[in-house]
Amino acid sequence: MIGTLVCLWALFCGINTSPPLSPTSAPAVAPCLISSSGRSADCVGKQLDSVPWQHLPSTLETIDLSYNEISAIHANDFSQFPNLRVLLLAFNNISHIDDDAFRENTLLENLNIFNNSLHEIPAVALQPLSNLKILSMSNNLYKHATLPDSFANFYKLQVLSLGGPLVMGLRRGDFEPLRNIALQTFAIKCSSHLGYYERGSLQAVRTTQMGFDMAFDQKPNALLDALSDLANKSFTNLQFRNVFEFAYYTGEKDIFRGLENITAHRLIFYRGKFNENLLRMLLLNLQNTQTIKRLRLQYIDFARSPSFVDSGEESSITDLRLDQLDLWYISNPDILRFDWRFTWLSKIKDLSIQHVYLNSAPCDAWLEMREVRTLDVSNNRLRDDYIYNRRCVYKGTLPDLHTFNLTNNELTSLRDLSALTRYFARMEVLDVSSNNLGSAAYSTGCIWYQNITRFIARHNQFVSAALLCLPATVEYLDLSYCSLDELDMAFFRKASNLRELLLSGNKIKFIPPSWKSPSLQSLELDGNSFGVITKDSFLYMPVLTKLKAGNNPYQCTCELRAFVENTISKEKVNLTDWPWNYQCYHPQPLLKTLISKYLPGRVACDMRLVIVICVATTTAVLIVLMVICYVFDLPWYTKATYHIIRAKYRAYQEKATGELGPFAYHAFISYSHSDADWVRDQLLPSLENNRNPYRLCIHERDFTPGKWIIDNIIDNIENSRKVMFVLSRHFVNSEWCNYELYFAQQRSMGKSFSDVILVVKEPIDAGSLPSKYCKLKKMLSTKTYLEWPEQASQRAFFWTQLRSVLGRPCPISRSRSFSVRSRGRTHSDDTQPLDTSDKLQVAVVGGEPGRIETETSEGVVNQKQLPVVT
Numbered sequence: 001m002i003g004t005l006v007c008l009w010a011l012f013c014g015i016n017t018s019p020p021l022s023p024t025s026a027p028a029v030a031p032c033l034i035s036s037s038g039r040s041a042d043c044v045g046k047q048l049d050s051v052p053w054q055h056l057p058s059t060l061e062t063i064d065l066s067y068n069e070i071s072a073i074h075a076n077d078f079s080q081f082p083n084l085r086v087l088l089l090a091f092n093n094i095s096h097i098d099d100d101a102f103r104e105n106t107l108l109e110n111l112n113i114f115n116n117s118l119h120e121i122p123a124v125a126l127q128p129l130s131n132l133k134i135l136s137m138s139n140n141l142y143k144h145a146t147l148p149d150s151f152a153n154f155y156k157l158q159v160l161s162l163g164g165p166l167v168m169g170l171r172r173g174d175f176e177p178l179r180n181i182a183l184q185t186f187a188i189k190c191s192s193h194l195g196y197y198e199r200g201s202l203q204a205v206r207t208t209q210m211g212f213d214m215a216f217d218q219k220p221n222a223l224l225d226a227l228s229d230l231a232n233k234s235f236t237n238l239q240f241r242n243v244f245e246f247a248y249y250t251g252e253k254d255i256f257r258g259l260e261n262i263t264a265h266r267l268i269f270y271r272g273k274f275n276e277n278l279l280r281m282l283l284l285n286l287q288n289t290q291t292i293k294r295l296r297l298q299y300i301d302f303a304r305s306p307s308f309v310d311s312g313e314e315s316s317i318t319d320l321r322l323d324q325l326d327l328w329y330i331s332n333p334d335i336l337r338f339d340w341r342f343t344w345l346s347k348i349k350d351l352s353i354q355h356v357y358l359n360s361a362p363c364d365a366w367l368e369m370r371e372v373r374t375l376d377v378s379n380n381r382l383r384d385d386y387i388y389n390r391r392c393v394y395k396g397t398l399p400d401l402h403t404f405n406l407t408n409n410e411l412t413s414l415r416d417l418s419a420l421t422r423y424f425a426r427m428e429v430l431d432v433s434s435n436n437l438g439s440a441a442y443s444t445g446c447i448w449y450q451n452i453t454r455f456i457a458r459h460n461q462f463v464s465a466a467l468l469c470l471p472a473t474v475e476y477l478d479l480s481y482c483s484l485d486e487l488d489m490a491f492f493r494k495a496s497n498l499r500e501l502l503l504s505g506n507k508i509k510f511i512p513p514s515w516k517s518p519s520l521q522s523l524e525l526d527g528n529s530f531g532v533i534t535k536d537s538f539l540y541m542p543v544l545t546k547l548k549a550g551n552n553p554y555q556c557t558c559e560l561r562a563f564v565e566n567t568i569s570k571e572k573v574n575l576t577d578w579p580w581n582y583q584c585y586h587p588q589p590l591l592k593t594l595i596s597k598y599l600p601g602r603v604a605c606d607m608r609l610v611i612v613i614c615v616a617t618t619t620a621v622l623i624v625l626m627v628i629c630y631v632f633d634l635p636w637y638t639k640a641t642y643h644i645i646r647a648k649y650r651a652y653q654e655k656a657t658g659e660l661g662p663f664a665y666h667a668f669i670s671y672s673h674s675d676a677d678w679v680r681d682q683l684l685p686s687l688e689n690n691r692n693p694y695r696l697c698i699h700e701r702d703f704t705p706g707k708w709i710i711d712n713i714i715d716n717i718e719n720s721r722k723v724m725f726v727l728s729r730h731f732v733n734s735e736w737c738n739y740e741l742y743f744a745q746q747r748s749m750g751k752s753f754s755d756v757i758l759v760v761k762e763p764i765d766a767g768s769l770p771s772k773y774c775k776l777k778k779m780l781s782t783k784t785y786l787e788w789p790e791q792a793s794q795r796a797f798f799w800t801q802l803r804s805v806l807g808r809p810c811p812i813s814r815s816r817s818f819s820v821r822s823r824g825r826t827h828s829d830d831t832q833p834l835d836t837s838d839k840l841q842v843a844v845v846g847g848e849p850g851r852i853e854t855e856t857s858e859g860v861v862n863q864k865q866l867p868v869v870t
Helices: 002-013 149-153 221-229 257-261 276-288 333-337 363-368 414-421 464-469 489-494 558-570 607-631 634-656 673-688 709-718 729-733 735-747 771-782 792-806
Strands: 040-042 062-064 086-088 110-112 134-136 159-163 182-189 206-213 234-241 263-270 294-298 322-328 348-354 374-376 403-405 429-431 454-456 476-478 500-502 522-524 546-548 584-586 665-670 720-727 756-760 851-855 861-865
Touching: 221 257, 257 276, 414 464, 464 489, 665 709, 665 735, 673 720, 673 729, 673 792, 709 720, 709 735, 720 729, 720 735, 735 771, 756 771, 756 792
Parallel strands: 040 062, 062 086, 086 110, 110 134, 134 159, 159 182, 182 206, 206 234, 234 263, 263 294, 294 322, 322 348, 348 374, 374 403, 403 429, 429 454, 454 476, 476 500, 500 522, 522 546, 665 720, 720 756
Antiparallel strands: 851 861
């Protein structure tokens, strides 16, 4: 059917296309494309010179061999295709068809042999085809169009086209076999130099669409005879192609007189030459008939006669009543006022003027179109000053205009457009698509009549501010593909009646959260540039029911998923292009993922749940930290560290003023107040009252009055070579002893506690010590310590062991006063300070032997071996 309609259109429109030629004519193996079902074969344009039946399956129902170089159809070419229903052989070079070529194809319904080289109608070959519905055999080389009697058997025939450039005319009886066949379409082509036409040639034809491809240049009167044959018949379309192909009609005889007896829904004149006299004859006959209501003049070559003179009288065409007048592709826009007036347009209801390329719209033209309801002047390259003349008075013009189509022109000014249409009181539809409207410079001061309900402006170049120049009364607004990058909310606040809005294909980057449009029911936002859309985006559109928002660069987030779920679950808004046009653009791992398949976890999207989890986790962490602090006495360590830092800072300040010096004591004694008697009565006399006494530091005697206790502890520990702890149950319970132990730990960090001496005055269970004595526990369980003997006979050995651990006493610095007792004493000049690099290598009894290295004033190093305590 499609191939047949193409061929009929070619016949009506004068297409005479030759098949493609190629220097090579040898067919390739299996040249046709066979459908998967095995029912159709596409062999178009394969340069075939014969039917490749050997490569075709017998199940075929459709074969298209158009645009090849086949010259003949033989008996066996289609004999193996009994189910064949459609055979397309157009645009070949077929000059012969065997009589039994279609003998096995009795089911054939559509045969197209358009534009071939047949010298006669293949009557015998067509005879078996009793099921034919479409037969296209025009544009062949036969000289007569006489149908054989066998055509009377084609009672199912619906479409028939025949004739060719060599058919010189029609005779009565040529189509007699068709008298009892009700056709839908009949087309006849004759030579451009029509030689004869016998009246009655077409009387036997019964059809609803009739097409003539005849040039009446040499036989103008033949047109009268043809119209006479069509008298009292009804057609949906009656088309004449090239009525006058080479010359303009200059005769006086009215050759359109027979139109008054013909009923046709549409009369079409396609191509051909018209002057004002021929056009007047046509219009006068249409004016006098009430049976033809639509006229189309297409591709007409219009020119004025050299002898035409305007008499100044009123036009004779004043009562032409047409429902529709189409003036398409006219070579000369003067056809609109062929008699220098526009009165012939006064009673046209639908007027379409396309591709006429008007360069002006005279003022009287607007006045004459009094009954026009639809005016289409698209595709005319109209400019603002062509269509809107400030000298014209438009008030009262086009009183019945309902639809005004100005698409595909060169308009730029919305202001001029509003001024032009301001007084078209009944205009409701304005289409200005494919222009250059919407610039800021020409989109101010617009005043529209309060009646426009549909405004279509696709494919323009709008800026946001230009929206305020649109009519606020619109119910339907189409601004698709207008390069809009943002929306002016002021317009939507004014357009309170807006029900349908099309914004597809723009560059809108975000949806304003304050977008209020209470009457909007349908919204199209597909193909824009916004990536964020939430369930609150259309909160102020309470009656919105249709939304098209696909093909945007969406960021797949929880807000987007919430919008989708909310929209789908409520079923209030129908996403017309869901789900295939909704894909993720961000983030990169989700690129091109369908949003319908984007399912984030509940925790990721439920903020309330996230808050609950965060609060619960934080609470749990705090509880764990509190438990840890309690178990490991972290507050105590924090407090002690704080005191160390403060003391260090004060020591640093004193050092900066030159107040600090080297070690002042051999040992710092840490003990509980309850053990003070043992220290005073036993420890100090045994170590200080010797020939080589040790200088020991105890808090009762040597702490500096007025100084912070913590500072005294840290200062004296730092200025002592060793730290001795007198351990007892009272020591464990003493807060200050605990501090002194901790400060000693901090001082000896990294030194394996080699300068710490443990003296156990009374037995202590290491496992019962509090957690803050973890270091003491470790030392008691891994290091050897000195234990005060209960028996007096063993105490001499204890003191020997203790002195061994302390090492041989060396001279110490007395340049500073460290105690109340020594504050007024002066040391001798030859006294050398203890070397700060001198460290004892044995921490407890049983450790490795070490050396005490001291440097004299002469630079000589004294090295003394310490005894190993066993």
